Amino acid sequence: MDMFGVGVTLLFGILNGFGYAMLLFLLSSGLTVVFGMLGVLNIAHASFYMLGAYFAYSVVQSTGSFWWGLLAAPVAVGVLGVLTERTLLRRAHRLGHGHELLLTFGLAYIILELVKWIWGTGSHPVSAPAVLDGSIRLVGGAYPAYRLFVCVFGLGVLVGLALLLFKTRLGMIVRAAVSDIDMVNALGFNVRGLFVGVFGIGAFLAGLAGVIAAPLLSVYPGMGPDMLVDTFIVVVVGGLGSLKGALIASFLLGGLQSFGVVIVPRLAMIFSFLLMTVVLIWRPMGLFGERA
Amino acid sequence: MRSSFALVCAIVLVASVAGSMGHPASAEGAEPIKVLGLDVLSGPFKDIGERYLLGVKFAVEEINGSGGINGRPIKLYLDDSQLKPDVAQRKAIKYILDDGVKIIMGFTGTHVAKAVAQVAAKHKVIVVQYSAEADELTGKDHVPYVFRLALTTSMHAAATTAAFADKPHKKFYLLNQDYAYGHDVAKAYKKSLDRLKPGWQLAGEEYHPLATKDFAPYIQKIIAAGPDAVLTGNWGSDLSVLVKQAGKFGVKVPFGHQFLSDPVAMREIGEAAIGHFTSEVYMLGVDTPPNREFIERWHRKFKDTENPWPEFTIGKAYNTTMFMAAALKKANSDDADAVIRAWEGMAYESLIGRQVMRACDHQVQTPVAVAEIVPGPGKFYPFPFTGRVTLVPAENVSVPPKETGNKRCE
Numbered sequence: 001m002d003m004f005g006v007g008v009t010l011l012f013g014i015l016n017g018f019g020y021a022m023l024l025f026l027l028s029s030g031l032t033v034v035f036g037m038l039g040v041l042n043i044a045h046a047s048f049y050m051l052g053a054y055f056a057y058s059v060v061q062s063t064g065s066f067w068w069g070l071l072a073a074p075v076a077v078g079v080l081g082v083l084t085e086r087t088l089l090r091r092a093h094r095l096g097h098g099h100e101l102l103l104t105f106g107l108a109y110i111i112l113e114l115v116k117w118i119w120g121t122g123s124h125p126v127s128a129p130a131v132l133d134g135s136i137r138l139v140g141g142a143y144p145a146y147r148l149f150v151c152v153f154g155l156g157v158l159v160g161l162a163l164l165l166f167k168t169r170l171g172m173i174v175r176a177a178v179s180d181i182d183m184v185n186a187l188g189f190n191v192r193g194l195f196v197g198v199f200g201i202g203a204f205l206a207g208l209a210g211v212i213a214a215p216l217l218s219v220y221p222g223m224g225p226d227m228l229v230d231t232f233i234v235v236v237v238g239g240l241g242s243l244k245g246a247l248i249a250s251f252l253l254g255g256l257q258s259f260g261v262v263i264v265p266r267l268a269m270i271f272s273f274l275l276m277t278v279v280l281i282w283r284p285m286g287l288f289g290e291r292a
Numbered sequence: 293m294r295s296s297f298a299l300v301c302a303i304v305l306v307a308s309v310a311g312s313m314g315h316p317a318s319a320e321g322a323e324p325i326k327v328l329g330l331d332v333l334s335g336p337f338k339d340i341g342e343r344y345l346l347g348v349k350f351a352v353e354e355i356n357g358s359g360g361i362n363g364r365p366i367k368l369y370l371d372d373s374q375l376k377p378d379v380a381q382r383k384a385i386k387y388i389l390d391d392g393v394k395i396i397m398g399f400t401g402t403h404v405a406k407a408v409a410q411v412a413a414k415h416k417v418i419v420v421q422y423s424a425e426a427d428e429l430t431g432k433d434h435v436p437y438v439f440r441l442a443l444t445t446s447m448h449a450a451a452t453t454a455a456f457a458d459k460p461h462k463k464f465y466l467l468n469q470d471y472a473y474g475h476d477v478a479k480a481y482k483k484s485l486d487r488l489k490p491g492w493q494l495a496g497e498e499y500h501p502l503a504t505k506d507f508a509p510y511i512q513k514i515i516a517a518g519p520d521a522v523l524t525g526n527w528g529s530d531l532s533v534l535v536k537q538a539g540k541f542g543v544k545v546p547f548g549h550q551f552l553s554d555p556v557a558m559r560e561i562g563e564a565a566i567g568h569f570t571s572e573v574y575m576l577g578v579d580t581p582p583n584r585e586f587i588e589r590w591h592r593k594f595k596d597t598e599n600p601w602p603e604f605t606i607g608k609a610y611n612t613t614m615f616m617a618a619a620l621k622k623a624n625s626d627d628a629d630a631v632i633r634a635w636e637g638m639a640y641e642s643l644i645g646r647q648v649m650r651a652c653d654h655q656v657q658t659p660v661a662v663a664e665i666v667p668g669p670g671k672f673y674p675f676p677f678t679g680r681v682t683l684v685p686a687e688n689v690s691v692p693p694k695e696t697g698n699k700r701c702e
Contacts, residue, residue: 009512016508121339123532125560135542141515144540147508216537217505218529218560221336226503226529261500261509269470269501 008141013258019147019216021254022154026209027227028234028246029161030202036178036241037198040097043104044084046231047111048203050224052077052210054115057124057219066129066215074207081203085196108224116221123220150212157208158247165243174198178241179290233272237279239289248287249275322360324367325626327352328387330380330398330408331423333372339556340605341400344422345370347602347609348397350590351617361620373399377407384411394626395420397613402426402473405438412437416628422612423605427476430655432697437628439635439654441612441647443573443689445473449480449525450488450689451571451660452548455682456521457488461546463495465519467510469530470499477525477550488688495519503529507537514543523548532561539564552665553604553678565665566676574607574644575661576672577681583643586610601672607643615640615647615656645683652693652701659683 031045055076056069063069084107092099127133128146135142165171177184177194185191210223217223234253238245256271267274279287329348331341352368360366369387373380380399387393388411396412397420399405405424412419413435421429421440425448430440443451456464466481468474478497485492496517500510511534514522524547526534531551538547544567552558552570576587590602599606620626623634636651647658666679693701 005516009516012512013509016506016512019508020506116336121336122556123529123560125536125562135540142542144537146540218532218536220529222503222529226505230505257506258509262513265498265500265513268499 008139009262011139012141012143013262014255015143015147015151017251017254017256017258019150019154019254020257021250022150022158023209023213023216024230024234024253025247025250026154026157026205026212027231028238028250029243030205031231032235032238032241032243032246033174033178033198034202035235037174037181037195038089038093038100040100040104041232041235042202043101043228044107044111045104045202045206046224046228047108048077048081048206049210049213049227050115050221051080051111052207053126053214053219053223054119054124054210055207056211056214057119057126060126066127069126069214070208070211073211074204077207077210078200078204081206082196082200084203085199089199090192090195112221112224119221121221123218126214126219128215146215150216153212157205161205161243230272233276237276237286239283239286241290242286242288245286245288249279322364324365325361325395325620326367326369326387326391326393327395327397328384328391328393329368329370330373330383330396330404332375332400332404333370334374337375337400341373343599343603343605344398344400344609346599347606348422348613350593350602350606351610351613354589355613355617361617362624366617369393373401373404375401375404377403380404381407381411384408385415388415388417394418394628395616395631397422397609397616399424402429405429406433409433409435409438418626418628418631420612420616422609426473427480427691428697430653430696430698432699434653434698434700436632436654436700439616439649439656441573441615441656441658442608443658443660444655444691445476445525446480446483446691447660447689448550448571449477449523450484451662451684452523452550452569453481453484453488454660454684454688455548455569455571455662455664461520462489462491463493463517463519463521464489465495465514465517465522466497467514467522467524467526467534468499469502469526471502474499474525481523481525481548500530504533507534508541510534511538511541511543514538515541519545521546521548525550527551532557535561535568536564546664553661553663555601555603555673555675555677558665558673558677559675562675563667566667568665569662570665570678571660571662571684572604572608573656573658573660574604574611575663575678575681576601576603576607577663577678578644578661578683579681580643580645582641583607586643603672611643615642615649619649646686648686650693653696653698655691655696657686657690659686660689 027049034042052073055073059069059072060066092103132146132149135144173189234246234249238249253272256275260271261268329345331344332338333341352366356365371383384396395418400423402424405421409419419438421442423442425442425445427444427446466478468478547568549570553572553575618640619635619638623630635649639648645659647656650657661681662684663678663681665676668675670677
């Protein structure tokens, strides 16, 4: 391969990794913040992601517009998240972490069966909007426009989330609650309201990831479980409860997948586990975590 | 969206009704031949098992409607293998011991097929496979009670390779799933390329993890390698995601597939697969008089259902059941040894042409349908689907007996 070809491969590799990293970050950000506050890994988180994709499919089917799906589906999933917290998780919270974990585990199964019941077991297409359906000429190669959109959109959400968390009063309280929930409670803040809000936003982000992923991947009943492992790895590598960690771990995993396949394809199956093992040996609490 | 749950209920209900009543006058009173259809009817792959068993059921209704097997009706039991070997074994044993089932048909999943073959050997019942393609099932792990009317991985790869035989393509790229099946497929492709495309070049050979989400890095490598065609045996989401993403990256070279004649997959993949090739032991587009009549009979009955056309799963299962019925007629018995004696070496005029049950390995020798994906709407579906079918003659896909690894073939 000539220098130019190497350059194109490098650029496309970076874009591929970036796109996947954005998807991972949308998913893991909600998961890690919820863990930070509630102390529970929400197994049903990837089910919210799957629901986002299926809702988007139904909305696109009935309205014919991807943008309506992008608007409506994450909101619907967010509302479901709020309902889940208020009706189920809150009751289990009193009984301890074990019950909460079991609850989300059961919920994941129920959602999976419901999805199969409503939408069937086959896979469904969601088309990217017409504007983004083609490809863009980039330094002598064609790159799918929708993938560029995923990169830009993900970056936008990332900036919005960072502003919300680090520049607003609400964000300050959430960050405080992640590091010490009891203290925040003692200071007189409405911790219950905070739980609901954060859980809802986490579900919203997972739903958003589902919509974004739908045209790239396939909408099928296994899509949640298939994504769950990578998401957990990102959260663990980044450090449980750390948003910054989730972001950096997403980029690490995205880059590793993208370039690893080119350099050592035989190890593709274990890249994510390799990353986790190496990081955990070096820092058992994850990159930015405070608890092991 | 129609619920598949209702479909399962319908299958089970109709099967039990069909089994318990309504035999034609000629077959009344005669001892029925008891057949179990065992396939996956729950979980993510249930739509596949359901469609296969619909094909079996339709064939059994036609057989019983025209006098059964020399006057004996077929009594069909249907059950869910759950795609689990232990469950399939347990259910097979139950039907053999409690109901006197003599023939078991199936199975999605090589692991399930292997498990049931062991039960068959122990209880001396016949196993008839309309699915499960791993070479060893009629090769080194073959149990003589097993007959396979599906292709083997090697035959399937040879048929897909044959699609390129008279075309100028020279450089082939192999991309497959990283597990035993994916490696077997790649090996089979290379072997058939050696035979059918002398002087071919390997542009690249790659294996990706099962259920890969982002194929972008693999597609980039394909583009960089610049092959004339890509050969793969991918199925499920690895098939649809690969083809769709390759289309988005502007990959224009044709792919050779094994599982693209499925309307469920094609409905989702759509235009990205246009110009790709696929092969199968049965396709809707097979243009023989018996197949045209079969499609018409099916469509008349099922045109308002989820399966208006008897696509590859239904057609494979139907054809398998009909060849089996012909063998049972010839044997004039459901005793396993009598069936084996009658079926070995037997020829049958099937939907796709003349099939022969090879005596030594019980692997059907058959022409194979090859077709290119053409834009929709076509004769059968509104979306892109397999176009005109070419039949690859049986001898071009056949694996010589000595190379099967089957001891009975040495």
